[in-house]
Amino acid sequence: MNKSKLLLLAGFITLAGASIKAQKAGPFDVNASAEFASPKKHRVSDPLGYGKDGIIQVNMRGIESFNFQQFTSDLKFVKENTVSTDGKLNEHVSYAGMTKLKNKTYMFLRDVNREAKTEGISALEFLPKDLDFAGKAVPLFQSSDKVRTVSFVFSFGGAASVGGANQGIGSASDYGYNFVLSGDETKFLYTYSLAPKEKKDALNKDVIGMWVFDENLAKQWGGEFEMPYTEAKMDNLGYTVGNDGKVYLLAKVYEGDRPKESKDKDKKVPNFHFEVLVYEKATKSPKIVELKLDNYFPKEAYIYEDSKSNIVIAGFYGKAANKPVDGAYMVKLDVEKATVSKINGGYYEIPTDVIKAFTSDREKRKLDKKKEKDEDNDIGIDHLVIRDIYELSNGSTAIVSEQYWVKVTWYYDNSCKCMRQRYDTYADDIFVMSIDASGKLAWVKKIPKAQHASDAMGIGLSLNSFVTGNDIHIFYLDNIKNANLPENQAPKVHQNRMGGFLTGVNIDSKGDVKKYNLGDIKVYKTNFYIRYFLDGGNNNLISTERRKKKNLLFSITSK
Numbered sequence: 001m002n003k004s005k006l007l008l009l010a011g012f013i014t015l016a017g018a019s020i021k022a023q024k025a026g027p028f029d030v031n032a033s034a035e036f037a038s039p040k041k042h043r044v045s046d047p048l049g050y051g052k053d054g055i056i057q058v059n060m061r062g063i064e065s066f067n068f069q070q071f072t073s074d075l076k077f078v079k080e081n082t083v084s085t086d087g088k089l090n091e092h093v094s095y096a097g098m099t100k101l102k103n104k105t106y107m108f109l110r111d112v113n114r115e116a117k118t119e120g121i122s123a124l125e126f127l128p129k130d131l132d133f134a135g136k137a138v139p140l141f142q143s144s145d146k147v148r149t150v151s152f153v154f155s156f157g158g159a160a161s162v163g164g165a166n167q168g169i170g171s172a173s174d175y176g177y178n179f180v181l182s183g184d185e186t187k188f189l190y191t192y193s194l195a196p197k198e199k200k201d202a203l204n205k206d207v208i209g210m211w212v213f214d215e216n217l218a219k220q221w222g223g224e225f226e227m228p229y230t231e232a233k234m235d236n237l238g239y240t241v242g243n244d245g246k247v248y249l250l251a252k253v254y255e256g257d258r259p260k261e262s263k264d265k266d267k268k269v270p271n272f273h274f275e276v277l278v279y280e281k282a283t284k285s286p287k288i289v290e291l292k293l294d295n296y297f298p299k300e301a302y303i304y305e306d307s308k309s310n311i312v313i314a315g316f317y318g319k320a321a322n323k324p325v326d327g328a329y330m331v332k333l334d335v336e337k338a339t340v341s342k343i344n345g346g347y348y349e350i351p352t353d354v355i356k357a358f359t360s361d362r363e364k365r366k367l368d369k370k371k372e373k374d375e376d377n378d379i380g381i382d383h384l385v386i387r388d389i390y391e392l393s394n395g396s397t398a399i400v401s402e403q404y405w406v407k408v409t410w411y412y413d414n415s416c417k418c419m420r421q422r423y424d425t426y427a428d429d430i431f432v433m434s435i436d437a438s439g440k441l442a443w444v445k446k447i448p449k450a451q452h453a454s455d456a457m458g459i460g461l462s463l464n465s466f467v468t469g470n471d472i473h474i475f476y477l478d479n480i481k482n483a484n485l486p487e488n489q490a491p492k493v494h495q496n497r498m499g500g501f502l503t504g505v506n507i508d509s510k511g512d513v514k515k516y517n518l519g520d521i522k523v524y525k526t527n528f529y530i531r532y533f534l535d536g537g538n539n540n541l542i543s544t545e546r547r548k549k550k551n552l553l554f555s556i557t558s559k
Contacts, residue, residue: 008172019248025516028473028504029557032524033075036552039082042067044551049101050130051537052475054078056128057544057553060168063095063109068131073538075553081131089137090122096177098126101215102185107466109179111139118143121177121190123217127249141211144224146195149176182241184306186215189241194224201231208236210279212245220245221281228277228288229253240303240311248311248333249286250303251278270321274301276313278335287340293329296347297321300385306332309393314399316384317347324380326350328399328433344439350431351444355379358429358448384431386461392470394509395437400465402449402476403428406456425458427451429491432472432507448485449476453496460496462531468539468558470509475518475530475541475556478503483517502528518556526552 023030038044039060042463045058052073059067069080093109106124112119120142125134139246148162180189188209198204211222227234235252241247254272274291291298296317298320306312311333316325327349331340352371367379383405390398409425430447451461463476479492492501502518526545533541533556540557 006068023519025504025518026514027506027559028440028469028516028518029555029559030518031075031555031557033056033071033087034076034195035547035552036077037550038069039065039067040062040084044447044544045098046534047536047553048098048105049129049534049536049540049542050100053128055536055542055553055555056131057501058098059307060095061087063093066107066133070131071553073484073536073555075555079131083132085124085133087136088124088133090139093122093137093543096121097179099181101181101188104215106217106546107133108179109137111137111142112357113142119147121211138217140213140217140219141188141222142208143192143194143209147176147209148193149270152454178239178290180239180241182243183307184243187220187241187243187245188213188215189239189247191239196231196235204229204231205229206234206236208249210239210247211360212241212247223284225279225284225286228286228375237301238303240305242311243309245281245550246335247279248303249279250313250353251275252301268320268322270297274298274313276303276311276333283370287335287338289333289335289340291331291340293317293331295319296326296329298329298362299325302386302389304389310343311335312343314389314462315386316401317382319376319378323374323385326378326380328401330397330435345435345441346439348433348435348441348444350381350433352379354444354446355381357446357487358485358490359488361488363490367417381431383426383428388465388469390472392467392472392497396442396470397435398467398472398507399435400463400472401431401433402463403431404462406458423454423456425453425456425461425496427458427463427476430463430474430476430505432474434509434511445507445511447505447513447515448491449478450482450491450493451496452493453476455496458496459529459532460500460527464533464541465537466539466558471558472507473558474505474507475533476503477521477528477530480517480520483515502530506558524552524554528554 033129042059042061043338045060048056054073055071057069065084067082070078090111092112096108096110106123109122111122122137122139123509124137127134176192178191192209194207196204206227207224208225209224212220233254237250237252240248240393252272253275276289279286299316299318301313301314301315314330318326318330329347331342332343333340356367371379383403384401385404386401388400404427409422410419413420430449432445434442436442453461463474465474479494480501481492498520501520504516504518526547533543535543540555544553
């Protein structure tokens with residue numbers, strides 16, 4: 001590292017005893033609380049952000065005792081309270097998470113009836129001002145049979161979030177349950193899948209429980225629904241619950257009985273399509289709407305409700321099934337007509353010059369040859385997934401996406417005389433698209449990034465983001481050599497678990513991009529898994545990190 005970089009870093013970070021003073025660069029502040037301890041045998045859980053009212057750190061000893069520590073929005077300790085759950089919970093429960101709705105906060109628990117081999121979810125209200133629970137846990141629903149359980153999420157490369165970082169359990173998957181919050185945060189959906197009756201996917205039809213409640217825990221509707229296709233033909237991609245209580249299930253449906261089968265074996269034509277299954281109160285069978293994009297082929301799809309109460313499907317398209325991503329699309333759902341229609345422009349091609357930016361001269365030559373060979377003179381982008389979708393105050397929509405994939409390699413292991421799998425996870429360039437209020441593509445920006453992990457999880461990889469006004473803020477760990485990268489060079493690789501510098505990127509409404517170095521994370525002497533930071537509700541991201549036997553609360557804030 002040269003002298004100027006050392007001086008720059010010294011200006012960002014100052015250690016004073018056990019505390020870390022604020023780092024500042026451009027519009028960003030990275031603050032840390034003083035070290036604090038949780039009570040004996042109470043493990044640290046996620047914090048809850050209450051905006052200007054501060055942050056509540058949750059610590060738990062199993063489900064028997066909870067410790068709540070209140071901090072101001074600038075991370076000053078205020079008070080704490082340790083409470084017992086004796087007499088408040090049902091038998092055979094386990095912790096599923098805590099989340100904040102519009103006006104209420106609840107702890108959710110997995111509620112198991114071992115004799116009947118059924119289970120469900122119960123909820124216990126939490127009072128932020130009192131740092132205590134209220135009343136007893138309320139049972140929400142019970143399954144009719146054994147629930148298919150999931151012990152962990154295998155890979156991160158998946159669905160986008162709408163509006164940025166999740167709050168609490170947001171849309172997390174725990175023990176096979178999926179929790180989804182409505183756009184206005186006054187309703188929530190719980191889903192689960194029953195254990196399959198048939199072991200073969202080609203024979204089994206998934207039975208999914210869907211239960212909708214308001215923020216006072218009043219059930220709106222619910223039940224268990226058999227899917228219209230076998231598991232071999234249908235992949236569930238995600239759910240959204242509308243402000244009106246309707247549930248929209250986005251599914252990928254294969255043309256043949258198996259995913260690899262193709263209707264006509266034409267590699268240019270996909271062997272799948274996307275459908276939206278719409279469920280509502282007092283109906284057992286869903287309305288089904290197929291996603292069709294004129295002459296384009298959707299490669300990914302994400303569903304959400306926008307501020308105008310439209311159910312929007314957004315994603316990426318290609319000009320053929322065997323081609324990479326060529327651009328993005330946005331369409332809205334008309335349930336009554338069983339159609340989708342373009343939102344103004346509808347389709348937004350990613351310019352070639354943007355794709356070629358921040359690549360080496362050798363890579364540019366490869367891309368030029370690829371373009372010459374392509375019948376449409378396209379380059380395209382592989383492995384592109386949407387991370388966040390934002391509706392900004394000027395009426396525009398911003399799509400934040402990232403190249404992310406997991407490579408699986410088989411090799412022979414002499415130690416066991418057997419074949420094993422090796423995993424490599426890659427989280428590379430970021431692409432940000434702005435669609436203006438009239439539905440036209442305003443700009444596309446590429447933020448160069450190259451991250452790698454020698455595992456299937458890639459915990460320290462990827463990004464997080466939030467917006468203030470019409471500015472988009474993106475954060476990730478990077479190699480210091482990429483601080484001032486020219487457009488004719490490819491980014492150097494940041495290896496997971498090897499330190500790295502926290503990079504903050506600000507993109508304004510005109511598409512002007514500015515990068516800021518927020519310091520070496522080794523200074524924190526703890527993990528800094530940026531993609532797991534949560535929405536603090538105060539133009540910030542928050543996380544609690546362990547540091548030896550003490551804890552630190554972090555906040556990344558935009559001024």
